[in-house]
Amino acid sequence: MAMLDDQEKLKKMDSGGMLESLEKFPEQIEDVFRTLELNLLPFKPDDIVVTGMGGSGIVGDILQSFLANRISIPIYVNKDYSLPSFVGENTLLFVISYSGNTEETLRAAENGIKKGAKVVAISSNGELERMCEEKGMVFIKAAAGYHPRAAIAFMFVPVLKLLSELLIYDSDVAILDSLKVLRVLRDEIKASVPTDENEAKGIAASIHGKIPVIYGHSIYNAVANRWHTQLNENAEILSWFGAIPEMNHNEIVGWTGDENASMFVPVLLRDSNEDERISKRIELSKELAFKNNVEGWVEVYAKGETQLARILYLIYMGDHVSIYLAMLRGKDPSPVEVIDRLKEKL
Numbered sequence: 001m002a003m004l005d006d007q008e009k010l011k012k013m014d015s016g017g018m019l020e021s022l023e024k025f026p027e028q029i030e031d032v033f034r035t036l037e038l039n040l041l042p043f044k045p046d047d048i049v050v051t052g053m054g055g056s057g058i059v060g061d062i063l064q065s066f067l068a069n070r071i072s073i074p075i076y077v078n079k080d081y082s083l084p085s086f087v088g089e090n091t092l093l094f095v096i097s098y099s100g101n102t103e104e105t106l107r108a109a110e111n112g113i114k115k116g117a118k119v120v121a122i123s124s125n126g127e128l129e130r131m132c133e134e135k136g137m138v139f140i141k142a143a144a145g146y147h148p149r150a151a152i153a154f155m156f157v158p159v160l161k162l163l164s165e166l167l168i169y170d171s172d173v174a175i176l177d178s179l180k181v182l183r184v185l186r187d188e189i190k191a192s193v194p195t196d197e198n199e200a201k202g203i204a205a206s207i208h209g210k211i212p213v214i215y216g217h218s219i220y221n222a223v224a225n226r227w228h229t230q231l232n233e234n235a236e237i238l239s240w241f242g243a244i245p246e247m248n249h250n251e252i253v254g255w256t257g258d259e260n261a262s263m264f265v266p267v268l269l270r271d272s273n274e275d276e277r278i279s280k281r282i283e284l285s286k287e288l289a290f291k292n293n294v295e296g297w298v299e300v301y302a303k304g305e306t307q308l309a310r311i312l313y314l315i316y317m318g319d320h321v322s323i324y325l326a327m328l329r330g331k332d333p334s335p336v337e338v339i340d341r342l343k344e345k346l
Helices: 007-014 018-023 025-035 054-067 104-113 126-135 151-164 171-190 199-207 218-234 251-256 276-290 305-327 337-346
Strands: 048-050 073-080 091-096 118-123 136-142 209-215 239-243 264-270 299-300
Touching: 007 305, 018 025, 018 305, 025 151, 025 171, 048 054, 048 104, 048 239, 048 251, 054 073, 054 091, 054 151, 054 218, 054 305, 091 151, 091 264, 104 118, 104 126, 118 151, 151 171, 171 199, 171 305, 199 239, 199 264, 199 299, 199 305, 218 239, 218 264, 218 299, 218 305, 251 276, 264 276
Parallel strands: 048 073, 048 091, 091 118, 118 136, 209 239, 209 264, 264 299
Antiparallel strands: none
């Protein structure tokens, strides 16, 4: 695993500068938080819908996890060409496509306009920006030049800022706490920190050669999904994600009955403040399902005073793990050639 400490080799493998961009993540959040100015007419929605795909769509998943127990307005995440039938004039619809050209998202945006929803679009450019100009929709321009999966700060923070502007939820304290926590974490897991002192590199080494199954719970279900998709795109491996306690009602049987279970490695996203029943279920799952059926498992504990900080802590850790794993596999974490080919053929 010493190759992860060879800085020159890492730079050569990382053609798109994914690690360099990742190191600037706290500053990206702070820049959007400090500089983005919005001036919206007052609007109290009956519901909030976030529509988007891939690295853009994960914004909705995180928002839903973070705010589900904080606001009384229901949040729905849409990842399809069409929108749910309840969308109407009292819906706040976030349309998010970093490229601005995601066809499912553009179709959903058109559907939202027809339904009379209050549309707020976020992209770096593309057809979505032109649609906003033509239709008079609210448009927030994200910084250009990033891979969508590496541009989460430019899509997620504007949504939080807008909700604060509309007096739906004030996240300023949580964002400031997140910045503090992320900067500390960065100094612990950035590329220049050697493997024997670097938790993210150690996790990558632990799951190298295995198929990871990432388990979240409560507010961390979306984080488990983020780990899964980052491992797919950056490290070019198959992975799965699930949720506790749901896995105790189905998947746990597969761990004990499948002769191929040793090919997999459970990754458990934890919180020292997690509900005691969740904690007990995790411990029992380790004892009854994992102990005699896999070579080991990984546990990652969130840090931070606020739930947003803890969510972003685990996301930041997972993003690093996915890139380090890519490099252990001799892969450049930037290209996603099969996605590009699929889009060309559509």
